[in-house]
Structures are given as C-alpha cells and as structure tokens.
Amino acid sequence: MAINLKKGQRINLKKEAPGLTKVMCGLGWDVAESKGLFGLFKGKDFDLDASVFCLTNRDKLKSKSDVIYFGNLNHSSGGITHLGDNLTGAGEGDDEQILVDLTKIPDDIVKLLFVVNIYKAKQRQQSFGQVKNAFVRLVNLSNNKEIARYSLLGEEYDGKTGMILAEVYRDNEGWQMEAVGKGLMANGLQEMTNEYY
Template identity: 60%
Template sequence: MAISLQKGQRISLSKEAPGLSKMMCGLGWDVAKRSGGGFFSNFGGGGQNYDLDASVICLDANGKLTAKENIIYFGNLQHLSGAITHTGDNLTGAGDGDDEVIIVDLPRIPAQIVKLVFVVNIYDCIARKQDFSQIENAFVRLVNAANNKELARYNLSGKEYLGMTGMVLAEVYRHNDDWKLAAIGNGVNVNGLGELAGSYS
C-alpha cells in the first residue's frame, strides 16, 4: 500500500522498500478546464498548451549545485554517472498516468551528490501568462522499478499556487547509510528552470 504523503512529511526508503536500488519518479498533471467549454477550453493564456517540465537538481553536502551537468532535464537527459535518466519531454500533459518519468539508480549516484531535488516548472510561463493555479491533479510518485510497486505518492492541489510558476516537489537525500524522501510542495515564482536552479548555486 503506497503512502500518500503530506507536505513536509519524510519517509525512509529503505524501510518502505528493503533492498531498493532503482526507482522511478513519475510526475503527472492535468490542465484545469475553463468554464464555457469549446475548442480552447483546455488551453492556457494566449491559446497555448501548458508545458510542464520535470527536472532533478543534484546537490552536494553543502546543499549547493556545483555544475550545470548536475541538472537532469529535457535538455540533459542523463547524468554523467548514468545514475539518473529523464525519459523525455511531454509538451502538453495529455493522457493518463505519468506525463514525465525520471529513473534513479541509487547505488550509482556519486558519493559527492547528497541530495536530489525534484522540481517542475512551466515552460515559457511569462509569455504565456500561466501559473500553477491553472493546473489540476498534479502529483509525484515513487515506484520501485524492480516490482513496479508504488512506494509513495504526493498529490498537489493547484489552488494554493496562484502566481507560482515553479514547484519544488520532493527531495531524496542521503542520511547516514539510508536514503530518505521528503515531500516539499513549495511553489516558487521563477522564470524557467535556470532561475529555479540558480537558487541552489
């Protein structure tokens, strides 16, 4: 039975899934339907689709991003170590289930990387006049890749994120010999991934 995480909650991945080595992080979302229906009812500001981008920012023991190669996103689909792989960009959020998937091989993560920050931002949000209050059913879930068992799910409501264009979803971090997961769920007002990642520099 998967744990439905609340904002600020932390769990031990080794306790929830003993022997866990490879996990899949799935992120999904739907666009809030506008009243009135019609052909453009599922489109955002300016008649554009909502393009949410999931990324992982790898931090050192000081909580710092030390190299741009430590950002895994649609423009850098795999970490140099091979430990983290982004399976590709989804431009619209259309369809059921996971819209973007990131696979993490925990034993292959270099020792100098202590924390993985899972984030999502709205592409071209300023020009399109879009924010997270217009997104519904956003979630992040962790799955044990060995048996496809869902370990944890964190559901996000878009209503409290008015004016927010990025979100820090969750952190996976080393604690002694254990990996732990923290549900964060903090909305931020940023113009793209670069600005979001810059807060860790």
Template identity: 60%
Template sequence: MTITLQKGQRISLSKEAPDLTKLMCGLGWDVAKRSGGGFFSNFGGGHDYDLDASVICLNANGKLTDNKNVVYFGNLRHSSEAIVHQGDNLTGAGDGDDEVIIVDLPRIPTQISKLVFVINIYQCIARKQDFGQVENAFVRLVNLSNNKELARYNLSGKEYMGMTEMILAEVYRHNNEWKMAAIGNGTTVNSLGELIKSYC
C-alpha cells in the same frame, strides 16, 4: 500499500523498500478547464501547458557544483548514468505519468547528497500560465524491482495560484540511507535557470 504523503512529510526509502535499487519518479498533471471559456479564451494564453520535470543534484552543503548535475529536457542523462530522464512531454496529454525520471540509487556518485525534483512551466510568462490552471499534479515513487508504488504526493489547491515553479520532493542521504521528503513549495521564478542560481 502506498503512502500518501502530506506536505513536509518524510519517509525512509530503505525501510519502506529494503531491496530498493532503482526508483522511478513519475510526474503527472491535468490542465484545469475554464468554465464558460470559448475557443479564443485568454486562459493560458491559448497555448498548451508544457510542464517540465527536472532533477537538481546537490552536494552535502546543499550546493550545485556543476550545471551538468541538472537533469532536464536539455540534459536527459547524468554523466554517471545514475539518473535518466525519459523525455519531454510538451502538452501533458494522456493518463498516468506525463514525465518519468529513473534513478539508480547505488550509482549515485558519493559527492551527491540530495536530489531535488522540480516542475516548472515552460515559457510561463510569455504564455501567461501558472499552476492555478493545473490540477491533479502528483509525484509518485515506484520501486522498479517489483513495480510497487512506494509513495504518492498529490499537489493541488488554491495556494499555488500565481506560482510558476514547484519544488515537489527531495530524495537525500541521511545516516547511510536514502530518505524522501515531500516539499510542495511553489515559487514565482520564471525559469529553471533562475531556480538553479539559488543553489549555486
């Protein structure tokens, strides 16, 4: 049975799936339709919505020690091979997961204590886009040993109007087990690079 997480809720991955080794993090979204908008509408600047999923790997002090510890469309594979991004989706077209990140928990280096899953809108300022124009955003965790969905966190609502980046979830070590926290915090930073600086 899938757990539908609320903002701020935490679960133990070890308890929910004792045999868990490989985890798929699927991120998806739909673009909200503007009622009454014409073909040349300024909604979203006339561009496709390119949402990018990334993972920031932090140490026990919550710090990013090396930019190589950021897995995103420009660095699809962590050097440990423990985290692999399946590729960039430029439009969000299609059903289901728009971007997928595979995490092999036993292979996560011991110096990494927390994985922060984020979504940002590519060129959000130039394209005049924010998450108020996106709906049905979700993050889901799937146990790849049996393809069962462990948890789903749905992210939508007017509170994200004007926000251009979202910290969706954290997977972290605690007392020798892995846990997941649904964060759901929207920010107004303009790029992944800006967010990364806050962890340095």
C-alpha cells in the same frame, strides 16, 4: 500499498522498500477547465518540465551537468536518466518520468531535488493554479510497486510558476524522501538553478 504523502512528510525508503536500488520518479498533470460564456472549455496546453538537481552536502550544484532535464537527459554517473519531455500533459498516468539508480549516485551528491517549472509561463500567462491533478510519485523498479505519492492542489499554488516537489536524500539511515511542495515565482529553469550555485 503506496503512502500518500502530506507536505513536509518524510519517509525512510529503506524501511518502506527494503533493498531498494532503482526508482522511477513520475510526474503527471492535467490542465484545469475554464468557465467561459458558452460553458466549460479546455485551457491551453501546459508544458511542465520535470528536472532533478543533484546537490552536495552544502545544498549546492557542482556544475550545470548536475541538472538533469529535457536538455541534459543523463547524469554523467549513469545514475539518473530523464525519459524526455511531454509538451502538453495529455493522456493518463505519468507525463514525465525520471529513472534513478541509487547505487550509482556519487558519494558527494547527497540530495536529489525533484523540481518542475512551467515552460514559458510568463509569456503564456500560466501558473500552477491552472493545473489540476498534479502529482509526483516514486516507484520501486524491481517490482513496479508505487512507494509514495504526493498530490498537489493547484489553487494553493495560484501565481506560482515553479515548484520544488520532493527531495530524495541520504543520511545515516540510508535514502529518505520528503514531500516539499514549495511553490516559486520563477521565470524558467535557469532562474530556479541560480540559488544552488
């Protein structure tokens, strides 16, 4: 059974899923309904973009190619593949998926930071407070079993336009996962990467 992570909670992936080598990180969300003069109406489409920052032991990116997102779908190691951009969040289940082969992650990359930002948030006057049912989950690709899930409460992130969802990192015990859930005021992905150079 999958673990429902709380903010700041860590799990040992080796212990929770022995022999784990390939994982899928799925991200999903719905747009909250707004109350208008004539009752409920659906808000505008939200384009949330999931990305992975591949960080060194100094929490730094070596180059732009270590940011995997809709404009750079594959890491040069072959270890990370972004399956493409969902522009609206429509539909059930995962809206965006990122595949990771942990055996192919180069030794000098010790942390995979899973982040999400709202595309053109400032222009569209959107924030995570208008998003509901947002989650990030990790699935073992060898058996398609969900290992862990972290659900975000939108109201807590009102005014935030970027988010560090979770990190998968390695230490002496192997690969671990931590639910971070840190909201940011960021005008786009570029702004989010700046502090990691």
